Amino acid sequence: MSYRTLEPGQTARIHIHDARTGEDVVIHESDDVLFEAPNWSLDGSRLLLNGTGVLWSLAPEAGAQPAEIVHDGLPALNNDHVLDPGGEAIYVSAMDRHIYRAPLAGGAVERVTSDDDVWHFLHGVSPDGRRLAYVRITSFDQPGTLAVLPATGGASTIVDTGAGHIDGPEWSPDGDWIYFNSEHWASRPGHAQLARIREAGGEPERLVVSDTVDWFPHLSPDGRRAVYIEFPPGTEGHPADLDVALVVVDTADWTAPLERLPLPGGQGTINVNSWSPDSTRFAYVSYPYGG
Template structure:
């Protein structure tokens, strides 16, 4: 989504002629199931706490989409506007984190609102910052922030407190806690190609997890702690940003032994699954694919 210091001062506009499809795929195999399709760009489907639908972002606003794919409804963001795609519900289902500019700011910060909508509470005060994940106990949020030409991973207590910077080498993004809360997985280009890394929650003991012929983005960890889903580009195509409308692959990596398999190929990238994407039972993944609208 972001090329360092970016076009990131406003939410990405919908591209004329693009069709977006919200999909669900089972990890045991089979083709994706299309839930909803619409003209324009919508992004980053996040499962609702009761698993009966999704929240998506389009043109800086959020919408609920039921599992049936019927008419979507606006999601109350407490007056926040110009929001980005990175968002997610807290582990207890009571709160919703989102990335939006505060009043008077041009870049996004992390906010939380009640899960059913309502008044927003600002969590970070260092635009440009993007939510990426909750700790399993709901006490902390991991986010990406761009400060002084550096894109790094931070954590911050939801109850208040100073953010802690965890990375300092290369471009770092997509932080997400492991199911047991012991580690944060993220993507980094510190050794050249964009690969998946893992570190302890204080930033120590960083270890490279993937080292293959792809540029890998956005590790998403299954709730049962067994799997990691990643978005993979052709090597060299996404070392400093994750462009959209590319031929990409969703891959599944076993956390116990590193075995890897392909879930599906699609046209996507930015917006495909920028937010946590696993169903609560760890059996399904949501994502968005894109195509050009057919002309009459």
């Protein structure tokens, strides 16, 4: 597995969308680096994205230029990375299957996981910073499972979500729920739907019943809104380069979208939570062809 690159004639566009007004601004375009999966820093001063296997910092304003954050001993990254709630570090999933804790200022990193025969795809850090939620995969022909481990490393706990592949687990801001997408209710391959479950386990709760393939539910820091990515019916997995949509909802009613944003994208668009600290905006990446 290696980092993704742009196809000939393709561009990576980094957007910031205002959930109050609907204003959508492209702050940076690149035909060299396939940027993915923006996070928003705790102080609101920058976005954190991966591209070419490394982490980049970008001011959230039009015309900003990305700067690489240089780390020592960090293998090539994928697009699963989540900020430590303390604001000084970020947890990242790397191509060697492991999760690392990396300072946002750059420098030496710490490896968190120890199981070499397991893929650890990180998606959530608990609000108190003590636990990490990740997708545990032992073989790509088997469903991924929800696992939680201490942020300092150690033994993982499997959270039973029932049958079916899961992805994108992250905590609600109050720490009461883990939100994710699941094929638990699928009547055809790949039919992921949005769900949540208590960390201690129990029956998963389906949030939306739809014919589309719905991934990566991300709640705003105040818990009032969420955004997720909607793939076309019949999609299997979360591939790149499709006509998809971002769906914005009020978390009091996931069945009544506030906005739908069609775009060329998929993989890399919004794999991790990218809400601004004040819950007004979110960042995402589109991948158009032909300018």
